[in-house]
Amino acid sequence: MALANCKRCGRLYNKINSFVESCTVCIKEDDEKFFQVRDYLQEQRRATMYEVSDATGVDVSLIIRFIREGRITTVDNPNLNFPCDSCGTPIQQDRYCKPCKDKLQKGLSSTREALRQPESTGKKHDYFHKRDR
Ligand SMILES: [Zn+2]
Ligand SMILES: [Zn+2]
Structure with missing residues (x-):
């Protein structure tokens, strides 16, 4: 271990x-803020970033970090967005817009593109599953 x-x-x-x-100390503070934000978002699903920040007293930048770290999902909060790092378009995850x-x-x-398969494999799986039995 090293001191820093x-x-x-x-x-x-x-x-x-x-x-x-x-x-x-700071990590614990972050955790407390995280729970505040999360609880608020569960109750106020249509809240914007600034409403959340106002209500919880948590910095917008920290809320964005929570989202980027995957600790907070924006799936249920359609108005919760922040600007793309490059062009400023409102986005709900990652750093950049599409x-x-x-x-x-x-x-x-192009390996990433190859990973993005259409969601049509489910039925096939089911089919093979049934045949196996
Ligand atoms: Zn500290
Ligand atoms: Zn952009």
Whole structure:
């Protein structure tokens, strides 16, 4: 273990691994804020980012981080969006909107495209399943 300065408050803390960039105090604070945001979103499904921030006192940037980390899903909250890092279009997940992502991925390998299969394999599976029995 190595000592490092917390990126948030500057306190010295034990850096357990390279993913942990804040001290335990800040992590705990984040957790409390996370629960506040999550609870609020469960009750106010049509809330916007700024309404959530106002009501919970949690920074918009932190809420966005929760979403990007996958801790908060925006599936049930259609008005919860934030600007694309590149063009500013409102998005609900990741860093970039679809067109920007496409642009960024151009030139990269097309393996990702290959993974995006149409959702038509379910029936086939079912069919084979029945035949097996
Ligand atoms: Zn800290
Ligand atoms: Zn964009």
